[in-house]
Amino acid sequence: MLVFKFGGASVKDAEGIINLANVVSKYKNEQLLIVVSAMGKTTNALENLAKAYVNQSDDLHAIYEGIKRYHFEIMDLLFEQGHPVFDEVANTFVEIDWMIEDDPHDDFDFTYDQIVSVGELVSTRIVAAYLNQAGLKSQWIDVRGYIHTDNTYREGVVQWDKTRHSIQLGIPSQLERGFVVTQGFLGGTSENFTTTLGREGSDYTASIFAACLGAESVTTWKDVPGILNADPKLFEYTVKFDELTYTEAIEMTYYGATVIHPKTIKPLQNARIPLLVKPFNDPGAPGTIIKETANNVFEKPVIIIKQKQVLLSIATKDYSFVTENHLSDIFGRFAGHHIKINVMQTSALSFSVCFDYKEEYFGRLLEALNQKYRTKYNENLTLITVRHYTTGAIKELTADKTVLLEQISRNTAQLVLK
Numbered sequence: 001m002l003v004f005k006f007g008g009a010s011v012k013d014a015e016g017i018i019n020l021a022n023v024v025s026k027y028k029n030e031q032l033l034i035v036v037s038a039m040g041k042t043t044n045a046l047e048n049l050a051k052a053y054v055n056q057s058d059d060l061h062a063i064y065e066g067i068k069r070y071h072f073e074i075m076d077l078l079f080e081q082g083h084p085v086f087d088e089v090a091n092t093f094v095e096i097d098w099m100i101e102d103d104p105h106d107d108f109d110f111t112y113d114q115i116v117s118v119g120e121l122v123s124t125r126i127v128a129a130y131l132n133q134a135g136l137k138s139q140w141i142d143v144r145g146y147i148h149t150d151n152t153y154r155e156g157v158v159q160w161d162k163t164r165h166s167i168q169l170g171i172p173s174q175l176e177r178g179f180v181v182t183q184g185f186l187g188g189t190s191e192n193f194t195t196t197l198g199r200e201g202s203d204y205t206a207s208i209f210a211a212c213l214g215a216e217s218v219t220t221w222k223d224v225p226g227i228l229n230a231d232p233k234l235f236e237y238t239v240k241f242d243e244l245t246y247t248e249a250i251e252m253t254y255y256g257a258t259v260i261h262p263k264t265i266k267p268l269q270n271a272r273i274p275l276l277v278k279p280f281n282d283p284g285a286p287g288t289i290i291k292e293t294a295n296n297v298f299e300k301p302v303i304i305i306k307q308k309q310v311l312l313s314i315a316t317k318d319y320s321f322v323t324e325n326h327l328s329d330i331f332g333r334f335a336g337h338h339i340k341i342n343v344m345q346t347s348a349l350s351f352s353v354c355f356d357y358k359e360e361y362f363g364r365l366l367e368a369l370n371q372k373y374r375t376k377y378n379e380n381l382t383l384i385t386v387r388h389y390t391t392g393a394i395k396e397l398t399a400d401k402t403v404l405l406e407q408i409s410r411n412t413a414q415l416v417l418k
């Protein structure tokens, strides 16, 4: 059996959904599980809705109406009036109607997941209905009954044994009856609440299903020809990799290459399932295959850019050395405030840390650190990671920039730039 994943860009409009049907129509004789993300930028819009709801902002209803209108306009182009999908989608949005009528829950992360998850619940209703209308027999399933997580809202931790059991028990018989269409990014708790697996987590969903079902391969259909040496939105000249090893792909995603979610590779590597990254607008093209061994030739360095970085220097209040005890305390505070460290450097009197700026967590972290330490920080920086670097490439990337922190190992150079 095969697992396909279609991200937001591939289903952003009616044309995208028609294209998805064309792509999967070539696999009519295969057992195929299709994981779909929210359409276009819906998750961002739902995030704004969740914030507007907890802040009780004036634009709450305008944001909500915009999200509904976007989906209904696409459905108008795909279906005749009166098609049951209109009611299915309207009924799914009712979950938000009920929620926003009440006072906000104290736990923002919980509220966030209950609202944001609606993006995938509706996109999959639309895709499944369209596939059936196009003569491709498909069943919509609710992923929350299969991918079980703990109740870490916004970063649900998958309970693998329970998940494997549910998937192996429930999915194979459904695959025999036609395509199975399900939601990326979502999980369910034992109390039947919805969790999300972390932003851009639908690739991970595909990998969970593939690992539990022993799939032949996973294909993620993207708006790029495959994995390139750099993000084509930021660099004019890029080269595509035909093959990559799991290890190289893990390194790239760990350092922030957004083309694949970082948690995706490990379950596939453990089960030795290849991951294909292919262009949805040229489905016959070979794309990139990620597997155990690969013929990797890095004719150009791999460049990964992370914007909106903070560089924070932490020193003791009495100017004493930063010891292992301080470091352990500092790491605990980062973990407690959900902030992942991208690069760090120690000196005798201070510890410097570079991480993604997250408005809701940064202020609280700073407050907690300032109780015990002296801190200084710069915002709006760029972190550049160069794998298989050359001195020429580093020179080019840093021209006209101030380097605030630099770390160079045998394979990888990391630079924090202003």
Ligand SMILES: Nc1ncnc2c1ncn2[C@@H]1O[C@H](COP(=O)(O)OP(=O)(O)O)[C@@H](O)[C@H]1O
Pocket: 006, 007, 008, 009, 010, 037, 200, 221, 222, 223, 224, 226, 227, 228, 229, 230, 231, 232, 233, 257, 258, 259, 260
């Ligand atoms: N090394 C890279 N190779 C290819 N695409 C990259 C790379 N780094 C970043 N990207 C970006 O990843 C995007 C595709 O991933 P993503 O937006 O998550 O797709 P989707 O949400 O449709 O699954 C591309 O549009 C591209 O801008």
Ligand SMILES: N[C@@H](CC(=O)OP(=O)(O)O)C(=O)O
Pocket: 006, 007, 008, 009, 037, 038, 043, 044, 119, 184, 185, 198, 199, 200, 201, 202, 203
């Ligand atoms: N819709 C979610 C999950 C996801 O993976 O989306 P995409 O496949 O479009 O990156 C998000 O935007 O975070």
